[in-house]
Amino acid sequence: MPDPIRASKPIRSESWSSLVERRSFRTVMGALAAVSLILLLAPTVIVIIASFTSAFSLKFPPPGYSTRWYLALWNESPEIIAAFKLSLQLASIATGISVVLAVAAAMALARRREQWARGLEAMFLSPLMLPTLALGLALLMLVNLAGTGLSFWTLVIGHIAITSPYIVRTTTASLVQLDRSLLESARSLGASGWFTFRTVTLPLIAPGIAAGAFIAFMYSFDNVAVSLFLSDARSEVLPIRMWHIIESNLDVRAAAVSGVLIAATLILMLVMERLVGVSRHVR
Amino acid sequence: MSTAQVATLPVPPQLPARGLRLEAPVSLALPLAIFFVAFVLVPFMLLAFVSLHEDNGLKTMGFAQYIKFFGDSFNLSVLGDTLLLGLKVTLLTILIGYPLAYLYVNAPARWQTLLMLLILLPLLTSSVVRTFAWVVILGRQGIINTLLLDLGWVDAPLKLLYTPGAVTVALAQIELPLMVLPLITSLMNVDPNLRQASLSLGAGHWRTFMQVTVPLSVPGLLAGSLLVFASAVSAFVTQTLVGGGQQIFMPFYMYQQAIQANEYPFAAAIAMVLLLCVLVIVTVINAIGRRSKGFVHA
Numbered sequence: 001m002p003d004p005i006r007a008s009k010p011i012r013s014e015s016w017s018s019l020v021e022r023r024s025f026r027t028v029m030g031a032l033a034a035v036s037l038i039l040l041l042a043p044t045v046i047v048i049i050a051s052f053t054s055a056f057s058l059k060f061p062p063p064g065y066s067t068r069w070y071l072a073l074w075n076e077s078p079e080i081i082a083a084f085k086l087s088l089q090l091a092s093i094a095t096g097i098s099v100v101l102a103v104a105a106a107m108a109l110a111r112r113r114e115q116w117a118r119g120l121e122a123m124f125l126s127p128l129m130l131p132t133l134a135l136g137l138a139l140l141m142l143v144n145l146a147g148t149g150l151s152f153w154t155l156v157i158g159h160i161a162i163t164s165p166y167i168v169r170t171t172t173a174s175l176v177q178l179d180r181s182l183l184e185s186a187r188s189l190g191a192s193g194w195f196t197f198r199t200v201t202l203p204l205i206a207p208g209i210a211a212g213a214f215i216a217f218m219y220s221f222d223n224v225a226v227s228l229f230l231s232d233a234r235s236e237v238l239p240i241r242m243w244h245i246i247e248s249n250l251d252v253r254a255a256a257v258s259g260v261l262i263a264a265t266l267i268l269m270l271v272m273e274r275l276v277g278v279s280r281h282v283r
Numbered sequence: 284m285s286t287a288q289v290a291t292l293p294v295p296p297q298l299p300a301r302g303l304r305l306e307a308p309v310s311l312a313l314p315l316a317i318f319f320v321a322f323v324l325v326p327f328m329l330l331a332f333v334s335l336h337e338d339n340g341l342k343t344m345g346f347a348q349y350i351k352f353f354g355d356s357f358n359l360s361v362l363g364d365t366l367l368l369g370l371k372v373t374l375l376t377i378l379i380g381y382p383l384a385y386l387y388v389n390a391p392a393r394w395q396t397l398l399m400l401l402i403l404l405p406l407l408t409s410s411v412v413r414t415f416a417w418v419v420i421l422g423r424q425g426i427i428n429t430l431l432l433d434l435g436w437v438d439a440p441l442k443l444l445y446t447p448g449a450v451t452v453a454l455a456q457i458e459l460p461l462m463v464l465p466l467i468t469s470l471m472n473v474d475p476n477l478r479q480a481s482l483s484l485g486a487g488h489w490r491t492f493m494q495v496t497v498p499l500s501v502p503g504l505l506a507g508s509l510l511v512f513a514s515a516v517s518a519f520v521t522q523t524l525v526g527g528g529q530q531i532f533m534p535f536y537m538y539q540q541a542i543q544a545n546e547y548p549f550a551a552a553i554a555m556v557l558l559l560c561v562l563v564i565v566t567v568i569n570a571i572g573r574r575s576k577g578f579v580h581a
């Protein structure tokens with residue numbers, strides 16, 4: 001940890017006790033940060049190693065290495081592949097609809113200070129805080145009351161409700177940082193509202209929208225709580241399939257699925273970081 | 284009279300933009316607002332309505348479900364365990380998350396990029412995958428038991444999975460980025476001169492940390508705590524897979540009563556109790572947060 005303090009240090013020679021004090025602080029903070037970093041990474045690394053096991057159980061470290069479970073996943077697991085496809089479809093559709101609804105709402109609300117606008121924004125962000133399982137149960141009751149029955153579209157509705165907050169948040173943050181004089185010049189030079197949006201506003205807030213959409217997509221792809229209540233008997237999404245596998249027989253294919261998901265997440269994240277700088281938009 | 288009128292002619296403050304609407308029309312918020320009213324607000328009101336019925340046929344209204352919930356020590360222990368879990372996970376993420384955020388803020392820019400990716404990767408990786416990782420780590424044949432057996436510290440594999448400690452540690456690891464990210468934002472805003480001033484005036488590193496850095500990062504600490512607590516108490520997957528069937532927390536209890544027992548009004552009451560607990564805690568922490576922000580900027 002380089003410390004700006006160091007540069008201004010050697011005014012007087014350091015006493016022994018202050019040396020101990022400084023060292024102890026650095027050691028404790030450094031050690032805890034190291035624990036934290038290991039804890040962040042270890043599970044991912046362990047799952048990847050475990051997925052290449054040649055054995056039938058998830059013994060760690062594995063007795064031997066092979067790609068058999070990846071082959072088993074590819075060749076003999078139509079139900080997992082189907083779940084994967086369904087999750088992909090669900091996350092894409094839900095994120096797509098969320099982007100349109102959330103960007104429009106963020107445009108309308110971002111700079112308004114009125115009470116009702118704050119209230120509306122709080123409602124749009126509320127699924128970030130509230131237990132999503134409760135939302136799933138509540139939506140199931142609504143579906144039961146309406147008598148429409150569960151379908152792919154009830155899942156989509158649930159997923160729009162939980163993904164749109166992320167896009168509202170990142171889009172609003174981008175809009176607040178937008179320099180208003182750019183809009184003023186565009187409008188006073190005769191550009192229409194829509195033209196200004198297309199050629200000035202949208203290009204400037206696009207990274208924020210993309211970052212939000214990326215997080216929303218990953219969140220939808222991962223969600224169990226809402227899907228658990230809202231999917232019909234035929235449609236089983238990937239995380240729920242995984243949950244069942246881990247809960248029942250702890251099939252090693254779960255490790256192979258995890259390996260694929262980790263690799264896909266890593267690649268997507270690096271691409272998105274390069275394109276839009278996801279890390280600047282999550283804070 | 285007429286000259287005075289001319290002199291007081293109001294001059295529009297933003298002359299160039301006059302007549303041009305810069306704000307997007309309010310109606311753009313309408314589609315999402317309608318969606319949220321129909322599919323978030325109304326369902327939650329329905330949830331509250333259903334919870335106020337005494338029978339599964341929804342014929343008589345009353346507080347029977349709540350009386351049933353608060354009248355039984357088992358239910359109360361489920362609620363207590365869930366809130367305690369949220370508290371323990373939050374404290375643990377502060378303990379290991381704070382030094383990581385501190386490291387990030389003091390690291391050179393080159394390392395910051397790498398560190399940020401290391402913090403973000405787990406956040407974006409499926410939480411089912413991360414939970415599964417803990418099942419592999421803590422299992423009877425997992426890395427910890429293998430290590431302990433090889434070292435000869437234990438004779439038989441320990442039961443690590445399905446213990447309260449396992450749920451806490453796994454959840455703390457899974458929610459860690461949610462604590463670290465707001466803390467980084469908050470620590471970035473702390474003026475480094477304040478720390479320097481404290482050090483050069485003779486306060487040690489520990490004292491400077493406890494009395495200057497930590498108080499100034501309270502907003503980030505509270506924002507992180509809010510996110511971690513809210514996610515930990517409703518982390519259905521981790522709670523069930525790492526906790527096992529012996530430990531029951533509110534989300535699983537709700538799911539079980541609704542789907543397995545078909546006791547919808549009781550499940551709705553459990554959901555309402557959990558929802559209200561989270562709302563109360565969020566409101567309290569937000570109120571403290573507003574006060575602490577005033578304190579930080581004063």
